[in-house]
Amino acid sequence: MTTQTTDGQDRPQGPQGPRDRSQDRSPRIGQPPENRREFLVKLVWVGMWLAFLGDPLADLLKGAHSTTGTVLGAIGLTVFVLAYVGLVLRQTGRRMGRRLAYGCTALLPVFAVALSVSMGHDWLVLFVYVSVAFGAVLPLNRVRPAIIASTAAMVLVGLTLGTSPQYWLVIPSLLGGFSMIGVRELVRTAQELRQARAQVAHLAANEERLRLARDLHDLLGHSLSLITLKSELAGRMLPDRPDQAADQVADIEKVSRQALVDVREAVTGYRRPRLAAELAGAKAALTAAGIAADVPTEGPRLSEPRETALAWTLREAVTNVIRHSAARRCAIHVTRRETLDGPVVELTVEDDGSGGSGAAHGNGLSGLTERLAAVGGTLETGAARGGGYLLVARVPVGSVGSAA
Secondary structure, three states: OEEEOOOOOEEEOOOOOOOOHHHOOOOOOOOOOOOHHHHHHHHHHHHHHHHHHHHHHHHHHOOOOOHHHHHHHHHHHHHHHHHHHHHHHHOOOOOOOHHHHHHHHHHHHHHHHHHHHHHOHHHHHHHHHHHHHHHHHOOHHHHHHHHHHHHHHHHHHHHHOOOOOOHHHHHHHHHHHHHHHHHHHHHHHHHHHHHHHHHHHHHHHHHHHHHHHHHHHHHHHHHHHHHHHHHHHHHHHOOOOHHHHHHHHHHHHHHHHHHHHHHHHHHHHHHOOOHHHHHHHHHHHHHHOOOEEEOOOOOOOOOHHHHHHHHHHHHHHHHHHHHHHOOOEEEEEEEEEEEOOEEEEEEEEEEOOOOOOOOOOOHHHHHHHHHHHHOOOEEEEEEOOOOOEEEEEEEEOOOOOOOO
């Protein structure tokens, strides 16, 4: 089934569709990057913390060491940074092998001690990255002692050098390591939340199938049993009592027609759009189209015909915003208002695009006007106050569950 938009073009029902992942510009926590852009964003996020390596780099550049020492220090620092970045990126979802991860984790403190002892106190900052790597990789039952041990090793190496051990690094070392534990817990919680949401969606689908099966059983079980019984009875009557058999056949026809009516009514109820579902679909569709959406999660309770009319209106309005407005923002509001004619529920869809003045209706909006009028509602369209397009639909509240 299709509806028509303001330009008279047919479109499939509903704005909902598969979400365009390319429109989602934020890298997802706890999941591997799906494209190069997401990988670069996460790499930049990890790399920005490498700014604290300014002291070791400055020490290499000022020429305080021999050429051999400078070259070996640069190589050691490069290996240290690559191992650290690989370990932290591991926590974004694209995990390296366990042996490789633990090997890099064991390598970092060795390089931190060796470089600090051989190059000087400016390199003690490497122990901060060791603590962060421990917090990112080690099991939770071992990570806290490892972070404390890394910080203690930094202090001991500083004292061994016979210069200022830079005690101010103790706080970043402890804070960085324990903060990474919090990040790991956040990643784990996000993953469990995604799994729970998928499970809820699966259970909801199963519940809907069970409800459909139960309703069909209630609708057709008695009718089909009665049809079977009367068919057998008519078959036994045919040789000797054709008149009575004809009566049974007439009853079978009545029962089957009523069963058909019941099934059609049930299917109509399943296919009826609901306002809460349309609101959720509108937000998903607008977000997928790159339009900032301000959409409520639910609206006031209405009788079925009035709710259906508002749901169709919202569906058509959102589709027009996506297809024709070139808008960057769309706000949807569903409110209950008191008027001189009684309480009404008002649906407003406002965008900042170029939707037109609303002086003329296309086939889609004309059909919505007729649908709203059938339940005592009205439809108004026009230019929004600050520019853009505004659609306002109102339906009387009435009593929940009343017929149109």
